[in-house]
Amino acid sequence: MTQAPTVPSTRPGSDWPVADEALPSHWLLRLVYYARLAPSTHNTQPWKFVIGRRTIDVIADESRWLRVSDPYRRELYISLGCAIESLRIAADFAGSATEVSYFPIPQDATLVARVEVDGAGSRRDSAVPELLPHLATRRTSHRKFDPTRAVTDEDRRAIYTCFDSPELALHFITDRAALDRLAELEFLADRELFADLAYRSELAVSVGEGFLGTSWLASKLGQFAVSMLPVGRQVAQSDAQRVSSAPLAALLSTRHDRALDQVHVGEAYMRIALAAESRQLRMQPISQVLELPETRVQVAAAAELDDRFAQHLFRLGHALPETEERRRRPLKDLVLRADL
Ligand SMILES: Cc1cc2nc3c(=O)[nH]c(=O)nc-3n(C[C@H](O)[C@H](O)[C@H](O)COP(=O)(O)O)c2cc1C
Known part of the structure:
Protein backbone atom coordinates (compact mmCIF):
# COMPACT_ATOMS: atom_id res chain seq x y z
CA MET A 1 0.00 0.00 0.00
CA ARG A 139 -9.28 41.14 -16.26
CA THR A 140 -9.64 41.28 -20.01
CA SER A 141 -9.60 44.91 -21.09
CA HIS A 142 -12.34 46.19 -23.37
CA ARG A 143 -11.11 49.78 -23.12
CA LYS A 144 -9.46 51.96 -25.70
CA PHE A 145 -5.70 51.74 -25.29
CA ASP A 146 -3.68 54.90 -24.77
CA PRO A 147 -2.05 55.61 -28.18
CA THR A 148 0.68 57.73 -26.57
CA ARG A 149 2.04 54.96 -24.34
CA ALA A 150 4.13 52.32 -26.03
CA VAL A 151 4.76 48.82 -24.77
CA THR A 152 8.43 49.05 -23.88
CA ASP A 153 11.18 46.68 -24.95
CA GLU A 154 11.52 45.64 -21.33
CA ASP A 155 7.79 44.79 -21.18
CA ARG A 156 8.15 42.76 -24.34
CA ARG A 157 11.16 40.92 -22.99
CA ALA A 158 9.33 40.08 -19.75
CA ILE A 159 6.39 38.73 -21.71
CA TYR A 160 8.53 36.89 -24.20
CA THR A 161 10.47 35.05 -21.54
CA CYS A 162 7.61 34.20 -19.20
CA PHE A 163 6.90 30.86 -20.83
CA ASP A 164 9.13 28.29 -22.37
CA SER A 165 7.88 25.72 -24.85
CA PRO A 166 9.69 24.55 -27.99
CA GLU A 167 6.39 23.95 -29.79
CA LEU A 168 5.08 27.47 -29.29
CA ALA A 169 6.11 30.81 -30.69
CA LEU A 170 5.05 34.31 -29.77
CA HIS A 171 5.08 36.97 -32.47
CA PHE A 172 4.86 40.67 -31.75
CA ILE A 173 3.21 42.76 -34.43
CA THR A 174 4.02 46.46 -34.27
CA ASP A 175 4.39 47.33 -37.92
CA ARG A 176 1.58 49.75 -38.85
CA ALA A 177 0.83 48.05 -42.18
CA ALA A 178 0.57 44.61 -40.54
CA LEU A 179 -1.70 45.97 -37.76
CA ASP A 180 -3.93 47.60 -40.38
CA ARG A 181 -4.09 44.33 -42.30
CA LEU A 182 -5.13 42.48 -39.11
CA ALA A 183 -7.78 45.14 -38.47
CA GLU A 184 -9.09 44.72 -42.00
CA LEU A 185 -9.27 40.94 -41.59
CA GLU A 186 -11.04 41.31 -38.24
CA PHE A 187 -13.59 43.59 -39.93
CA LEU A 188 -14.21 41.05 -42.70
CA ALA A 189 -14.52 38.16 -40.24
CA ASP A 190 -16.99 40.05 -38.02
CA ARG A 191 -19.12 40.96 -41.05
CA GLU A 192 -19.27 37.37 -42.19
CA LEU A 193 -19.91 35.93 -38.74
CA PHE A 194 -22.68 38.43 -37.96
CA ALA A 195 -24.40 37.50 -41.22
CA ASP A 196 -24.89 34.00 -39.76
CA LEU A 197 -28.02 33.75 -37.64
CA ALA A 198 -26.69 30.75 -35.70
CA TYR A 199 -23.56 32.72 -34.74
CA ARG A 200 -25.61 35.67 -33.54
CA SER A 201 -27.95 33.42 -31.54
CA GLU A 202 -25.00 31.77 -29.79
CA LEU A 203 -23.34 35.11 -29.04
CA ALA A 204 -26.66 36.55 -27.82
CA VAL A 205 -26.94 33.79 -25.20
CA SER A 206 -23.44 34.61 -23.87
CA VAL A 207 -24.21 38.34 -23.79
CA GLY A 208 -27.52 37.67 -22.02
CA GLU A 209 -25.70 35.58 -19.41
CA GLY A 210 -23.55 38.63 -18.64
CA PHE A 211 -20.24 37.64 -20.23
CA LEU A 212 -19.40 41.29 -20.89
CA GLY A 213 -19.65 41.95 -17.17
CA THR A 214 -22.49 44.41 -17.58
CA SER A 215 -25.56 44.76 -15.34
CA TRP A 216 -28.52 42.40 -15.70
CA LEU A 217 -30.47 45.00 -17.70
CA ALA A 218 -27.58 45.91 -20.02
CA SER A 219 -26.92 42.20 -20.62
CA LYS A 220 -30.53 41.59 -21.62
CA LEU A 221 -30.55 44.67 -23.88
CA GLY A 222 -27.26 43.48 -25.42
CA GLN A 223 -28.77 40.04 -25.99
CA PHE A 224 -31.71 41.63 -27.80
CA ALA A 225 -29.42 43.86 -29.90
CA VAL A 226 -27.13 41.01 -30.95
CA SER A 227 -29.96 38.69 -31.93
CA MET A 228 -32.45 41.17 -33.43
CA LEU A 229 -30.73 44.36 -34.63
CA PRO A 230 -28.34 44.89 -37.57
CA VAL A 231 -25.31 45.51 -35.34
CA GLY A 232 -22.76 43.55 -37.42
CA ARG A 233 -21.22 46.53 -39.17
CA GLN A 234 -20.92 48.54 -35.96
CA VAL A 235 -19.28 45.66 -34.08
CA ALA A 236 -16.95 45.02 -37.01
CA GLN A 237 -15.88 48.66 -37.13
CA SER A 238 -15.28 48.88 -33.41
CA ASP A 239 -13.32 45.57 -33.30
CA ALA A 240 -11.19 46.66 -36.27
CA GLN A 241 -10.54 50.01 -34.61
CA ARG A 242 -9.37 48.24 -31.46
CA VAL A 243 -6.81 46.32 -33.46
CA SER A 244 -5.52 49.20 -35.57
CA SER A 245 -5.21 51.53 -32.56
CA ALA A 246 -3.33 49.05 -30.36
CA PRO A 247 0.35 49.81 -29.88
CA LEU A 248 1.07 46.11 -30.17
CA ALA A 249 -0.65 42.90 -31.19
CA ALA A 250 0.73 39.53 -30.25
CA LEU A 251 0.08 36.17 -31.79
CA LEU A 252 0.72 32.72 -30.35
CA SER A 253 1.42 30.13 -33.01
CA THR A 254 2.17 26.41 -33.06
CA ARG A 255 3.86 23.98 -35.37
CA HIS A 256 0.92 21.56 -35.23
CA ASP A 257 -2.79 22.17 -34.82
CA ARG A 258 -3.83 19.51 -32.32
CA ALA A 259 -5.89 19.85 -29.16
CA LEU A 260 -2.70 19.44 -27.13
CA ASP A 261 -1.06 22.38 -28.94
CA GLN A 262 -4.07 24.51 -28.11
CA VAL A 263 -3.95 23.54 -24.44
CA HIS A 264 -0.30 24.64 -24.39
CA VAL A 265 -1.29 27.92 -26.05
CA GLY A 266 -3.77 28.50 -23.21
CA GLU A 267 -1.09 27.79 -20.61
CA ALA A 268 1.26 30.27 -22.26
CA TYR A 269 -1.47 32.89 -22.62
CA MET A 270 -2.24 32.59 -18.91
CA ARG A 271 1.38 33.24 -17.99
CA ILE A 272 1.56 36.16 -20.39
CA ALA A 273 -1.68 37.63 -19.02
CA LEU A 274 -0.35 37.51 -15.46
CA ALA A 275 3.05 38.90 -16.42
CA ALA A 276 1.24 41.72 -18.24
CA GLU A 277 -1.00 42.36 -15.25
CA SER A 278 2.04 42.55 -12.97
CA ARG A 279 3.35 45.33 -15.25
CA GLN A 280 -0.05 47.06 -15.45
CA LEU A 281 -0.36 46.22 -19.11
CA ARG A 282 -3.83 45.46 -20.43
CA MET A 283 -4.72 42.67 -22.82
CA GLN A 284 -7.65 41.63 -24.96
CA PRO A 285 -7.92 38.59 -27.24
CA ILE A 286 -9.16 39.20 -30.77
CA SER A 287 -10.81 35.97 -31.76
CA GLN A 288 -13.29 36.48 -34.56
CA VAL A 289 -10.55 36.74 -37.16
CA LEU A 290 -9.34 33.25 -36.21
CA GLU A 291 -12.82 31.74 -36.13
CA LEU A 292 -13.12 31.54 -39.92
CA PRO A 293 -10.66 29.20 -41.67
CA GLU A 294 -10.04 31.71 -44.51
CA THR A 295 -9.17 34.68 -42.31
CA ARG A 296 -7.19 32.45 -39.93
CA VAL A 297 -4.89 31.52 -42.81
CA GLN A 298 -4.65 35.18 -43.84
CA VAL A 299 -3.63 36.16 -40.30
CA ALA A 300 -0.84 33.59 -40.48
CA ALA A 301 0.28 35.16 -43.77
CA ALA A 302 0.11 38.72 -42.39
CA ALA A 303 2.27 37.69 -39.43
CA GLU A 304 4.63 35.77 -41.75
CA LEU A 305 4.18 32.49 -39.91
CA ASP A 306 5.23 30.35 -42.88
CA ASP A 307 3.78 26.92 -42.18
CA ARG A 308 2.85 27.51 -38.53
CA PHE A 309 -0.73 27.77 -37.23
CA ALA A 310 -2.17 30.99 -35.85
CA GLN A 311 -3.77 30.08 -32.52
CA HIS A 312 -4.46 33.09 -30.32
CA LEU A 313 -4.27 36.78 -31.18
CA PHE A 314 -4.45 39.56 -28.61
CA ARG A 315 -3.73 43.25 -28.29
CA LEU A 316 -1.57 44.75 -25.59
CA GLY A 317 -1.29 48.27 -24.29
CA HIS A 318 -2.05 50.73 -21.54
CA ALA A 319 -5.49 51.67 -20.32
CA LEU A 320 -7.28 52.35 -17.06
CA PRO A 321 -8.13 49.19 -15.14
CA GLU A 322 -11.28 47.39 -16.18
CA THR A 323 -14.13 47.97 -13.74
CA GLU A 324 -16.62 45.40 -15.04
CA GLU A 325 -16.32 42.08 -13.27
CA ARG A 326 -17.05 38.92 -15.25
CA ARG A 327 -18.62 36.49 -12.79
CA ARG A 328 -17.30 33.00 -12.16
CA ARG A 329 -19.34 29.89 -11.55
C1 LIG B 1 -9.73 31.48 -26.12
C2 LIG B 1 -10.23 32.83 -25.68
C3 LIG B 1 -10.77 33.71 -26.62
C4 LIG B 1 -11.23 34.98 -26.23
N1 LIG B 1 -11.69 35.85 -27.19
C5 LIG B 1 -12.06 37.11 -26.82
C6 LIG B 1 -12.42 38.08 -27.80
O1 LIG B 1 -12.43 37.82 -28.99
N2 LIG B 1 -12.75 39.32 -27.37
C7 LIG B 1 -12.75 39.67 -26.05
O2 LIG B 1 -13.05 40.79 -25.70
N3 LIG B 1 -12.38 38.76 -25.09
C8 LIG B 1 -12.04 37.50 -25.45
N4 LIG B 1 -11.65 36.60 -24.51
C9 LIG B 1 -11.69 36.98 -23.09
C10 LIG B 1 -12.96 36.44 -22.41
O3 LIG B 1 -14.12 37.07 -22.91
C11 LIG B 1 -12.82 36.67 -20.91
O4 LIG B 1 -11.72 35.91 -20.46
C12 LIG B 1 -14.04 36.26 -20.12
O5 LIG B 1 -15.15 37.03 -20.48
C13 LIG B 1 -13.78 36.44 -18.61
O6 LIG B 1 -13.43 37.76 -18.33
P1 LIG B 1 -12.02 38.14 -17.68
O7 LIG B 1 -10.93 37.68 -18.58
O8 LIG B 1 -12.07 39.64 -17.53
O9 LIG B 1 -11.96 37.45 -16.35
C14 LIG B 1 -11.18 35.33 -24.86
C15 LIG B 1 -10.62 34.45 -23.93
C16 LIG B 1 -10.15 33.22 -24.33
C17 LIG B 1 -9.54 32.29 -23.31
Whole structure:
Protein backbone atom coordinates (compact mmCIF):
# COMPACT_ATOMS: atom_id res chain seq x y z
CA MET A 1 0.00 0.00 0.00
CA THR A 2 1.36 3.44 -0.90
CA GLN A 3 1.67 6.02 1.77
CA ALA A 4 -0.49 9.16 1.63
CA PRO A 5 1.58 12.04 0.28
CA THR A 6 2.65 14.82 2.53
CA VAL A 7 0.76 17.79 1.22
CA PRO A 8 0.94 21.19 2.79
CA SER A 9 -2.17 21.67 4.91
CA THR A 10 -2.06 25.03 3.11
CA ARG A 11 0.41 27.80 3.11
CA PRO A 12 -0.32 30.14 6.04
CA GLY A 13 -3.71 31.70 5.45
CA SER A 14 -3.41 35.41 5.09
CA ASP A 15 -1.32 35.82 1.95
CA TRP A 16 -3.67 33.88 -0.35
CA PRO A 17 -5.61 36.51 -2.31
CA VAL A 18 -9.38 36.22 -2.03
CA ALA A 19 -11.13 36.77 -5.34
CA ASP A 20 -14.86 36.37 -4.98
CA GLU A 21 -16.39 33.63 -2.83
CA ALA A 22 -14.66 32.58 0.40
CA LEU A 23 -11.43 30.62 0.08
CA PRO A 24 -11.93 26.92 0.74
CA SER A 25 -9.76 25.59 3.54
CA HIS A 26 -8.77 22.29 1.87
CA TRP A 27 -5.74 23.06 -0.22
CA LEU A 28 -6.70 20.96 -3.28
CA LEU A 29 -10.05 22.73 -3.44
CA ARG A 30 -8.14 25.95 -3.13
CA LEU A 31 -6.18 25.15 -6.30
CA VAL A 32 -9.49 24.70 -8.16
CA TYR A 33 -10.73 27.98 -6.67
CA TYR A 34 -7.95 29.76 -8.59
CA ALA A 35 -8.24 27.60 -11.73
CA ARG A 36 -11.81 28.85 -12.18
CA LEU A 37 -10.61 32.47 -12.34
CA ALA A 38 -8.91 31.78 -15.67
CA PRO A 39 -10.10 33.60 -18.79
CA SER A 40 -12.28 31.63 -21.18
CA THR A 41 -13.95 32.25 -24.49
CA HIS A 42 -17.21 34.20 -23.91
CA ASN A 43 -16.61 33.51 -20.21
CA THR A 44 -18.03 30.03 -20.81
CA GLN A 45 -15.80 28.52 -18.10
CA PRO A 46 -15.95 25.17 -19.90
CA TRP A 47 -14.35 23.12 -17.13
CA LYS A 48 -15.12 20.60 -14.43
CA PHE A 49 -12.81 19.02 -11.91
CA VAL A 50 -12.48 15.70 -10.13
CA ILE A 51 -10.30 15.81 -7.05
CA GLY A 52 -8.50 12.63 -5.98
CA ARG A 53 -6.16 12.15 -3.03
CA ARG A 54 -3.24 13.64 -4.92
CA THR A 55 -4.59 14.36 -8.38
CA ILE A 56 -6.91 16.87 -9.96
CA ASP A 57 -8.55 15.93 -13.26
CA VAL A 58 -9.38 18.86 -15.51
CA ILE A 59 -12.33 17.93 -17.70
CA ALA A 60 -13.83 19.76 -20.68
CA ASP A 61 -17.48 20.59 -20.03
CA GLU A 62 -18.84 20.00 -23.51
CA SER A 63 -22.22 21.44 -22.56
CA ARG A 64 -20.44 24.82 -22.50
CA TRP A 65 -18.64 24.40 -25.82
CA LEU A 66 -19.54 27.09 -28.41
CA ARG A 67 -20.37 24.84 -31.34
CA VAL A 68 -20.95 27.64 -33.86
CA SER A 69 -18.10 30.07 -33.25
CA ASP A 70 -15.62 27.39 -32.20
CA PRO A 71 -16.47 24.33 -34.32
CA TYR A 72 -12.97 22.82 -34.02
CA ARG A 73 -12.82 23.42 -30.23
CA ARG A 74 -9.66 25.53 -30.53
CA GLU A 75 -10.90 28.20 -28.13
CA LEU A 76 -12.33 25.53 -25.81
CA TYR A 77 -8.89 23.93 -25.42
CA ILE A 78 -7.13 27.29 -25.07
CA SER A 79 -9.54 28.13 -22.24
CA LEU A 80 -8.81 24.79 -20.56
CA GLY A 81 -5.08 25.46 -20.89
CA CYS A 82 -5.60 28.75 -19.05
CA ALA A 83 -7.34 26.89 -16.21
CA ILE A 84 -4.62 24.23 -15.99
CA GLU A 85 -1.89 26.85 -15.76
CA SER A 86 -3.81 28.81 -13.11
CA LEU A 87 -4.17 25.64 -11.07
CA ARG A 88 -0.44 24.98 -11.32
CA ILE A 89 0.43 28.55 -10.38
CA ALA A 90 -1.66 28.14 -7.23
CA ALA A 91 0.17 24.88 -6.46
CA ASP A 92 3.50 26.64 -7.01
CA PHE A 93 2.37 29.31 -4.58
CA ALA A 94 1.62 26.60 -2.01
CA GLY A 95 5.14 25.28 -2.50
CA SER A 96 4.06 22.13 -4.27
CA ALA A 97 5.33 20.49 -7.42
CA THR A 98 2.88 19.46 -10.14
CA GLU A 99 3.20 16.94 -12.94
CA VAL A 100 0.70 16.98 -15.79
CA SER A 101 -0.41 14.10 -18.03
CA TYR A 102 -2.28 15.55 -20.98
CA PHE A 103 -5.13 13.50 -22.46
CA PRO A 104 -4.09 10.51 -20.31
CA ILE A 105 -6.92 8.32 -21.67
CA PRO A 106 -6.63 8.35 -25.48
CA GLN A 107 -10.31 7.44 -26.03
CA ASP A 108 -11.50 10.29 -23.80
CA ALA A 109 -10.90 13.72 -25.35
CA THR A 110 -12.81 15.40 -22.50
CA LEU A 111 -10.25 14.38 -19.86
CA VAL A 112 -7.83 17.10 -20.84
CA ALA A 113 -5.31 16.80 -18.04
CA ARG A 114 -4.57 14.85 -14.90
CA VAL A 115 -2.53 17.08 -12.62
CA GLU A 116 -0.56 15.21 -10.02
CA VAL A 117 0.04 17.36 -7.01
CA ASP A 118 2.92 16.40 -4.80
CA GLY A 119 3.18 18.50 -1.72
CA ALA A 120 6.72 17.30 -1.11
CA GLY A 121 8.14 18.26 -4.50
CA SER A 122 9.76 21.43 -5.65
CA ARG A 123 8.15 24.25 -7.54
CA ARG A 124 8.70 24.85 -11.24
CA ASP A 125 10.60 28.10 -10.99
CA SER A 126 10.92 30.81 -8.43
CA ALA A 127 9.08 33.47 -10.47
CA VAL A 128 5.80 31.59 -10.68
CA PRO A 129 4.42 32.00 -7.14
CA GLU A 130 4.66 35.77 -7.50
CA LEU A 131 2.06 35.57 -10.23
CA LEU A 132 -0.73 34.27 -7.98
CA PRO A 133 -1.96 37.61 -6.61
CA HIS A 134 -2.45 38.78 -10.19
CA LEU A 135 -4.82 35.88 -10.83
CA ALA A 136 -7.30 37.54 -8.52
CA THR A 137 -7.08 40.97 -10.18
CA ARG A 138 -6.47 40.20 -13.89
CA ARG A 139 -9.28 41.14 -16.26
CA THR A 140 -9.64 41.28 -20.01
CA SER A 141 -9.60 44.91 -21.09
CA HIS A 142 -12.34 46.19 -23.37
CA ARG A 143 -11.11 49.78 -23.12
CA LYS A 144 -9.46 51.96 -25.70
CA PHE A 145 -5.70 51.74 -25.29
CA ASP A 146 -3.68 54.90 -24.77
CA PRO A 147 -2.05 55.61 -28.18
CA THR A 148 0.68 57.73 -26.57
CA ARG A 149 2.04 54.96 -24.34
CA ALA A 150 4.13 52.32 -26.03
CA VAL A 151 4.76 48.82 -24.77
CA THR A 152 8.43 49.05 -23.88
CA ASP A 153 11.18 46.68 -24.95
CA GLU A 154 11.52 45.64 -21.33
CA ASP A 155 7.79 44.79 -21.18
CA ARG A 156 8.15 42.76 -24.34
CA ARG A 157 11.16 40.92 -22.99
CA ALA A 158 9.33 40.08 -19.75
CA ILE A 159 6.39 38.73 -21.71
CA TYR A 160 8.53 36.89 -24.20
CA THR A 161 10.47 35.05 -21.54
CA CYS A 162 7.61 34.20 -19.20
CA PHE A 163 6.90 30.86 -20.83
CA ASP A 164 9.13 28.29 -22.37
CA SER A 165 7.88 25.72 -24.85
CA PRO A 166 9.69 24.55 -27.99
CA GLU A 167 6.39 23.95 -29.79
CA LEU A 168 5.08 27.47 -29.29
CA ALA A 169 6.11 30.81 -30.69
CA LEU A 170 5.05 34.31 -29.77
CA HIS A 171 5.08 36.97 -32.47
CA PHE A 172 4.86 40.67 -31.75
CA ILE A 173 3.21 42.76 -34.43
CA THR A 174 4.02 46.46 -34.27
CA ASP A 175 4.39 47.33 -37.92
CA ARG A 176 1.58 49.75 -38.85
CA ALA A 177 0.83 48.05 -42.18
CA ALA A 178 0.57 44.61 -40.54
CA LEU A 179 -1.70 45.97 -37.76
CA ASP A 180 -3.93 47.60 -40.38
CA ARG A 181 -4.09 44.33 -42.30
CA LEU A 182 -5.13 42.48 -39.11
CA ALA A 183 -7.78 45.14 -38.47
CA GLU A 184 -9.09 44.72 -42.00
CA LEU A 185 -9.27 40.94 -41.59
CA GLU A 186 -11.04 41.31 -38.24
CA PHE A 187 -13.59 43.59 -39.93
CA LEU A 188 -14.21 41.05 -42.70
CA ALA A 189 -14.52 38.16 -40.24
CA ASP A 190 -16.99 40.05 -38.02
CA ARG A 191 -19.12 40.96 -41.05
CA GLU A 192 -19.27 37.37 -42.19
CA LEU A 193 -19.91 35.93 -38.74
CA PHE A 194 -22.68 38.43 -37.96
CA ALA A 195 -24.40 37.50 -41.22
CA ASP A 196 -24.89 34.00 -39.76
CA LEU A 197 -28.02 33.75 -37.64
CA ALA A 198 -26.69 30.75 -35.70
CA TYR A 199 -23.56 32.72 -34.74
CA ARG A 200 -25.61 35.67 -33.54
CA SER A 201 -27.95 33.42 -31.54
CA GLU A 202 -25.00 31.77 -29.79
CA LEU A 203 -23.34 35.11 -29.04
CA ALA A 204 -26.66 36.55 -27.82
CA VAL A 205 -26.94 33.79 -25.20
CA SER A 206 -23.44 34.61 -23.87
CA VAL A 207 -24.21 38.34 -23.79
CA GLY A 208 -27.52 37.67 -22.02
CA GLU A 209 -25.70 35.58 -19.41
CA GLY A 210 -23.55 38.63 -18.64
CA PHE A 211 -20.24 37.64 -20.23
CA LEU A 212 -19.40 41.29 -20.89
CA GLY A 213 -19.65 41.95 -17.17
CA THR A 214 -22.49 44.41 -17.58
CA SER A 215 -25.56 44.76 -15.34
CA TRP A 216 -28.52 42.40 -15.70
CA LEU A 217 -30.47 45.00 -17.70
CA ALA A 218 -27.58 45.91 -20.02
CA SER A 219 -26.92 42.20 -20.62
CA LYS A 220 -30.53 41.59 -21.62
CA LEU A 221 -30.55 44.67 -23.88
CA GLY A 222 -27.26 43.48 -25.42
CA GLN A 223 -28.77 40.04 -25.99
CA PHE A 224 -31.71 41.63 -27.80
CA ALA A 225 -29.42 43.86 -29.90
CA VAL A 226 -27.13 41.01 -30.95
CA SER A 227 -29.96 38.69 -31.93
CA MET A 228 -32.45 41.17 -33.43
CA LEU A 229 -30.73 44.36 -34.63
CA PRO A 230 -28.34 44.89 -37.57
CA VAL A 231 -25.31 45.51 -35.34
CA GLY A 232 -22.76 43.55 -37.42
CA ARG A 233 -21.22 46.53 -39.17
CA GLN A 234 -20.92 48.54 -35.96
CA VAL A 235 -19.28 45.66 -34.08
CA ALA A 236 -16.95 45.02 -37.01
CA GLN A 237 -15.88 48.66 -37.13
CA SER A 238 -15.28 48.88 -33.41
CA ASP A 239 -13.32 45.57 -33.30
CA ALA A 240 -11.19 46.66 -36.27
CA GLN A 241 -10.54 50.01 -34.61
CA ARG A 242 -9.37 48.24 -31.46
CA VAL A 243 -6.81 46.32 -33.46
CA SER A 244 -5.52 49.20 -35.57
CA SER A 245 -5.21 51.53 -32.56
CA ALA A 246 -3.33 49.05 -30.36
CA PRO A 247 0.35 49.81 -29.88
CA LEU A 248 1.07 46.11 -30.17
CA ALA A 249 -0.65 42.90 -31.19
CA ALA A 250 0.73 39.53 -30.25
CA LEU A 251 0.08 36.17 -31.79
CA LEU A 252 0.72 32.72 -30.35
CA SER A 253 1.42 30.13 -33.01
CA THR A 254 2.17 26.41 -33.06
CA ARG A 255 3.86 23.98 -35.37
CA HIS A 256 0.92 21.56 -35.23
CA ASP A 257 -2.79 22.17 -34.82
CA ARG A 258 -3.83 19.51 -32.32
CA ALA A 259 -5.89 19.85 -29.16
CA LEU A 260 -2.70 19.44 -27.13
CA ASP A 261 -1.06 22.38 -28.94
CA GLN A 262 -4.07 24.51 -28.11
CA VAL A 263 -3.95 23.54 -24.44
CA HIS A 264 -0.30 24.64 -24.39
CA VAL A 265 -1.29 27.92 -26.05
CA GLY A 266 -3.77 28.50 -23.21
CA GLU A 267 -1.09 27.79 -20.61
CA ALA A 268 1.26 30.27 -22.26
CA TYR A 269 -1.47 32.89 -22.62
CA MET A 270 -2.24 32.59 -18.91
CA ARG A 271 1.38 33.24 -17.99
CA ILE A 272 1.56 36.16 -20.39
CA ALA A 273 -1.68 37.63 -19.02
CA LEU A 274 -0.35 37.51 -15.46
CA ALA A 275 3.05 38.90 -16.42
CA ALA A 276 1.24 41.72 -18.24
CA GLU A 277 -1.00 42.36 -15.25
CA SER A 278 2.04 42.55 -12.97
CA ARG A 279 3.35 45.33 -15.25
CA GLN A 280 -0.05 47.06 -15.45
CA LEU A 281 -0.36 46.22 -19.11
CA ARG A 282 -3.83 45.46 -20.43
CA MET A 283 -4.72 42.67 -22.82
CA GLN A 284 -7.65 41.63 -24.96
CA PRO A 285 -7.92 38.59 -27.24
CA ILE A 286 -9.16 39.20 -30.77
CA SER A 287 -10.81 35.97 -31.76
CA GLN A 288 -13.29 36.48 -34.56
CA VAL A 289 -10.55 36.74 -37.16
CA LEU A 290 -9.34 33.25 -36.21
CA GLU A 291 -12.82 31.74 -36.13
CA LEU A 292 -13.12 31.54 -39.92
CA PRO A 293 -10.66 29.20 -41.67
CA GLU A 294 -10.04 31.71 -44.51
CA THR A 295 -9.17 34.68 -42.31
CA ARG A 296 -7.19 32.45 -39.93
CA VAL A 297 -4.89 31.52 -42.81
CA GLN A 298 -4.65 35.18 -43.84
CA VAL A 299 -3.63 36.16 -40.30
CA ALA A 300 -0.84 33.59 -40.48
CA ALA A 301 0.28 35.16 -43.77
CA ALA A 302 0.11 38.72 -42.39
CA ALA A 303 2.27 37.69 -39.43
CA GLU A 304 4.63 35.77 -41.75
CA LEU A 305 4.18 32.49 -39.91
CA ASP A 306 5.23 30.35 -42.88
CA ASP A 307 3.78 26.92 -42.18
CA ARG A 308 2.85 27.51 -38.53
CA PHE A 309 -0.73 27.77 -37.23
CA ALA A 310 -2.17 30.99 -35.85
CA GLN A 311 -3.77 30.08 -32.52
CA HIS A 312 -4.46 33.09 -30.32
CA LEU A 313 -4.27 36.78 -31.18
CA PHE A 314 -4.45 39.56 -28.61
CA ARG A 315 -3.73 43.25 -28.29
CA LEU A 316 -1.57 44.75 -25.59
CA GLY A 317 -1.29 48.27 -24.29
CA HIS A 318 -2.05 50.73 -21.54
CA ALA A 319 -5.49 51.67 -20.32
CA LEU A 320 -7.28 52.35 -17.06
CA PRO A 321 -8.13 49.19 -15.14
CA GLU A 322 -11.28 47.39 -16.18
CA THR A 323 -14.13 47.97 -13.74
CA GLU A 324 -16.62 45.40 -15.04
CA GLU A 325 -16.32 42.08 -13.27
CA ARG A 326 -17.05 38.92 -15.25
CA ARG A 327 -18.62 36.49 -12.79
CA ARG A 328 -17.30 33.00 -12.16
CA ARG A 329 -19.34 29.89 -11.55
CA PRO A 330 -19.31 28.83 -7.90
CA LEU A 331 -16.80 26.19 -6.92
CA LYS A 332 -19.53 23.79 -5.79
CA ASP A 333 -20.89 23.61 -9.37
CA LEU A 334 -17.51 22.74 -10.85
CA VAL A 335 -16.26 19.92 -8.67
CA LEU A 336 -17.84 16.67 -9.84
CA ARG A 337 -16.23 14.53 -7.14
CA ALA A 338 -13.78 15.16 -4.37
CA ASP A 339 -12.03 12.35 -2.56
CA LEU A 340 -10.72 14.53 0.25
C1 LIG B 1 -9.73 31.48 -26.12
C2 LIG B 1 -10.23 32.83 -25.68
C3 LIG B 1 -10.77 33.71 -26.62
C4 LIG B 1 -11.23 34.98 -26.23
N1 LIG B 1 -11.69 35.85 -27.19
C5 LIG B 1 -12.06 37.11 -26.82
C6 LIG B 1 -12.42 38.08 -27.80
O1 LIG B 1 -12.43 37.82 -28.99
N2 LIG B 1 -12.75 39.32 -27.37
C7 LIG B 1 -12.75 39.67 -26.05
O2 LIG B 1 -13.05 40.79 -25.70
N3 LIG B 1 -12.38 38.76 -25.09
C8 LIG B 1 -12.04 37.50 -25.45
N4 LIG B 1 -11.65 36.60 -24.51
C9 LIG B 1 -11.69 36.98 -23.09
C10 LIG B 1 -12.96 36.44 -22.41
O3 LIG B 1 -14.12 37.07 -22.91
C11 LIG B 1 -12.82 36.67 -20.91
O4 LIG B 1 -11.72 35.91 -20.46
C12 LIG B 1 -14.04 36.26 -20.12
O5 LIG B 1 -15.15 37.03 -20.48
C13 LIG B 1 -13.78 36.44 -18.61
O6 LIG B 1 -13.43 37.76 -18.33
P1 LIG B 1 -12.02 38.14 -17.68
O7 LIG B 1 -10.93 37.68 -18.58
O8 LIG B 1 -12.07 39.64 -17.53
O9 LIG B 1 -11.96 37.45 -16.35
C14 LIG B 1 -11.18 35.33 -24.86
C15 LIG B 1 -10.62 34.45 -23.93
C16 LIG B 1 -10.15 33.22 -24.33
C17 LIG B 1 -9.54 32.29 -23.31
